Amino acid sequence: MFRKILFLSIPLVCLLDTTHAATAEKPPNIILMMCDDLGWGDTGFNGNKIIKTPHLDQIAADGAKLNHFYSIGPVCSPTRASFLTGRHYFRMGIWTANYGHLPQEEFTIARMLREKGYATGHFGKWHLGTLSTEISAKGKKRRPEVNFAPPWLRDYDASFVTESAVQTWDPGKGERAVDNPYYENGSIATENLEGCDSRVLMDRAIPFIRDAAAAEKPFVAVIWFHAPHEDVVAGPEYLKMYEGHGAAAHYYGSITAVDDQVGRLRAELDKLGVADDTALFFCSDNGPEGATDPDQSKNNRRSAGVTGGFKGRKRSVHEGGVRVPALALWPGRIQPGTVIDTPCSVLDYLPTVSAVTGGEPLPGRILDGENIIPILEGKVNKHEKSIPFRFGPYACLVKGDFKLIINSPDDNGEDELYDLSKDRKETNNLRKQYPEMVQEMRGEILAFLHSAKNSHNGAEYDEKDYKATDAWKMLRNISVEKPKPSGK
Incomplete structure (x- = not known):
């Protein structure tokens, strides 16, 4: 079987060792997941007593919890650029959210692994350029005529994406859907857009994984959830879970909905017989929109997120804005119950995936991250490179x-x-x-x-x-x- 690596992004998890990649008979699969505006303190594995995240908590138990993981950007677009390239977002002119685009000249995880024969897929939020040469999401700063940079022109074989944020229930409706539809492999999607957005996008990611597994082809799946970014709307079953919490129930429910889909994904990997061959990483793209006490946020679903006591929030370079929840899982390589306090970041994803798969970054291309496999495996507890921020x-x-x-x-x-x-x-x-x-x-x-x-x-x-x-x-x-x- 192919070895498959599943990356779970809450602050991202730190990975593998170059010697293993060189000796592995077959390359691992990679799954890189990320939430949108999820605070460090918004998950059970980081101590939240209200929000139910049993599947994420199980990943922490089965793999590693990264206590000191950085999104790099305190807002979404910058983090996403660094996530895919291993380079600071200022190197490519993505100064803030909804601004600029991922240059064609950048070398990404998708490009690196596609060259290694991987199937490549991206699902959920994109936020690295417009998806049309004529329209951009309402109220955003991008110019379609110059910022057109869709995933299907950035080395992805399959994609199901929106340019910007959509509401977390019925994503095809509401103010945020104006000029911001889901595009499926380059065409506007019209089917299966009702209900939970996390389920809607996972409905596309799982068939992609099934097809790759059936073809015995290694794959990389980037899954970027919209939740719990505003507009935060939870479905009836999730609101019922959080009765008594006022408007914050929508925020809590949208996170539990993500957790359910993570559990669904792991069950599918087991069913396909590839779970032990997959490395999974999970993190968030920045801190929560609000960092207030949840008891004071019952009537404000937008500000129900918490940082776990860190200073600042989204749009801040203090810890509450850039330190995010993160996990890593790779059966047989990362010991269950591992807790990592060494600083790591999304900048480390590309160099780590490179080490795991044997993919080669471009010569002469500056990388700001490093291979963190030795950290994930407990061999070292120091991040050699300093971690830069700019906002x-x-x-x-x-x-x-x-x-x-x-x-x-x-x-x-x-x-x-x-x-x-x-x-x-x-x-x-x-x-x-x-x-x-x-x-x-x-x-x-x-x-x-x-x-x-x-x-x-x-x-x-x-x-x-x-x-x-x-x-x-x-x-x-x-x-x-x-x-x-x-x-x-």
Whole structure:
């Protein structure tokens, strides 16, 4: 049988070892799942006492829970770009949600595995360009004439996707469906669009997996749920589960609906006889839209998500905006009940999948992530590369136990430095206690931004006359014209 790797994305799970990929007789299957706006504290395996997630909890028991996993982007489109490429989203001009597109020149997981003979499929949200040359989702910033970048032109054999968010019940209806239909393999879908959106998209993902298994062909399935992004609507059976929780019942119910589909997927893998050959990863694309106490959110389904006590929320580079729930499962390779506290991120997916499958990234292409198989297998507890962030007026870096946030290339007066091993809530700014560390990390941040600007201008692409769709985004006072190694 083919070895199949199932990736479950809540913050993503850290994977495999290059030596195994080289000696494996047959390549594993890969499943990469991600929720939309799911907070670190919104699952049972991370301690939520209200929201029922038994199937995700079982994955944590059967595999690994990643306690310190980053989405990289504090909003959705940036995270998705980094997820598929192993590169920071600033390298490709996806500054924020609903902006820009995935360049054709980028080397993705789908492209890498398609070249290795994998069947490739993408299901659910896309959010990396328009799906039409004429329309874009209502109210969004993309321009169809220049941001057309559908998955069927990005190395996917099968796809069932929307450009942007849809409501989580009856996804073909409502305000968010305007100019934002589901496209199935390039054509607007018209059937099986009623009821639970998580079920609707899984109805397309499972046949893709069945066909690949029947053909004895390795596959990669990227499954990006819309829940629990607004408009959050739960079906009757799920609302009944959460009676007494007011409007928040819709939020809770939509998460349990995702969990049911994850359980359905695992049952199908068992039925097909490929569960032991599959590695599964799960994470979220950013923190929750609201990070309020659930007892104060009963009348606001939009703000019912929780961060587990981390500071900030969606649109913040503090932990609540970028640290997300994440899982990894690979029978026989990842020990059951593993808990990983080492920082990892979605940037690690492509280099890890490369190591697992023998797929080769493009030579000369800068990757910001690393192969985390040794971390997942418990062989090491250190992430070698620093993890960069960039959003709004802020740039920051996680390096070992420490996290630095800056908002100026020259003035370090408002810098924030935290020791996350002792201060997970980011309450004690250590900037003045560790000036040399601040200076070193500042230099690394600014050097990264300078590198990202070069990438954005096409420095690593083969096309000599490449021109980015949009000019380098100079947000507020962050400049990268002359990166400086000091904090002066």
